[in-house]
Ligand SMILES: Nc1ncnc2c1ncn2[C@@H]1O[C@H](COP(=O)(O)OP(=O)(O)O)[C@@H](O)[C@H]1O
């Protein structure tokens with residue numbers, strides 16, 4: 001019920017067009033009833049009474065009725081579909097807007113395939129329910145109502161037979177719709193799994209090839225595919241059972257009608273026309289009644305789909321209760337007794353972490369993989385909140401900053417480079433950087449040592465790089481990400497193994513360039529190469545989420561502790 005009400009909230013925005021649709025559909029339906037009502041005079045006056053002039057009149061009436069019906073049908077269907085499509089477009093847009101505003105924790109919990117399927121498949125289900133099914137439902141209900149009117153005005157006593165159908169159909173519809181909705185929910189989840197499996201197979205195609213995962217992937221897909229098939233067939237069987245039952249019930253009503261109408265005392269009081277009109281009206285009401293149980297399936301699918309979309313829409317967006325905003329921060333960062341764990345497990349990832357990064361200095365974060373470096377860096381742009389302790393930027397708690405303002409101070413090159421299906425220039429000057437000039441873009445690319453390969457691309461900065469930069473090498477992708485971060489020119493720069501895909505030569509060149517740009521900013525660099533660490537102002541050593549050592553490279557080496565061991569195993573050969 002809540003879902004209906006909420007969907008109605010969307011529909012109400014287009015009330016005028018919705019009314020046009022309803023009126024059009026009712027005109028169509030009422031004309032169909034008028035048509036059948038005309039049976040009575042057609043038979044009684046024209047054929048039994050041999051009134052041929054009245055026959056001409058009726059022919060004229062049929063012409064007029066047909067034209068009115070056509071207009072009503074067009075306006076009705078077009079109006080309803082227009083409203084339905086508008087509602088879907090609104091719903092999709094809202095869902096997409098929600099996706100870009102959801103916190104990182106949400107994305108940890110859902111697979112991207114499922115989220116894409118919600119936007120593509122589920123909203124299409126709402127669409128077909130909101131357009132096609134609503135038109136059919138409204139029209140068929142009206143047809144049945146009007147036909148009932150025809151029967152009642154023709155002969156009320158005979159029509160009472162028809163009313164026997166009402167409780168039977170009512171019962172069917174309630175029992176069946178519950179079942180429909182349950183199956184629909186499961187079908188949607190299955191469609192999510194279908195996209196999920198497909199997405200993995202598509203993005204992982206090389207791994208699948210080399211590790212010969214074709215058979216297991218096929219089996220995985222076959223399983224979800226067959227489950228979906230079975231669910232669809234179960235839905236279809238339920239639907240067919242219900243429409244067959246309606247057919248049977250209507251057949252019984254017809255039999256009853258015959259039995260009553262052909263009793264001797266009835267026969268004398270009913271004209272051929274009256275009987276034909278009622279009989280035809282009853283027969284004519286069977287297809288809409290059958291369709292109505294089918295529409296029920298569509299509508300329930302739509303409701304289930306809308307429900308799953310509303311569930312996402314109801315997830316809280318990223319919290320942004322902070323109001324503090326400055327044009328440019330100096331870049332003093334301090335972590336005080338910071339502890340953190342992800343929602344998915346209670347295991348602490350960061351444990352009582354404290355250190356300070358003075359403005360304009362370079363801090364290298366080292367530690368074994370899994371020690372919590374990326375997690376720590378992700379706290380600064382507030383990807384995750386809900387940590388214990390304090391993190392301050394220029395002395396202000398991160399949570400006090402308005403989210404947009406906080407992020408405007410931070411440039412980040414993550415472990416996984418993300419590129420968009422756009423040109424090289426569009427990828428460097430991404431998002432809020434879109435207003436940067438051509439020269440600035442070129443300079444950032446040059447500083448990131450990316451200009452060399454960019455110039456060799458067919459259209460230079462204007463070359464398209466394919467989805468997620470598939471046409472580039474790992475090192476090239478990383479250099480674009482670095483260029484993007486340099487162009488942002490933010491006071492705080494976070495480099496998370498930003499040069500891991502580069503060879504020593506390019507890394508050294510970037511290092512030189514970086515040593516220029518990091519002069520004026522606070523840099524947190526998660527390093528895996530010695531050269532970066534050696535030149536840092538301080539090195540922080542993380543081990544299982546704890547800061548175990550802190551100092552300069554030389555001091556830590558002399559200390560003969562964790563860092564010295566890490567240094568020998570990891571960098572011994574450099
Ligand atoms: N989104 C996540 N949800 C749950 N656990 C995570 C998530 N990301 C990382 N972890 C866990 O947190 C720990 C630290 O990971 P991470 O910060 O990426 O380490 P590092 O960058 O030092 O290699 C790992 O044990 C990892 O399994």
Ligand SMILES: [Mg+2]
Pocket residue numbers: 373374375415496
């Ligand atoms: Mg990491």
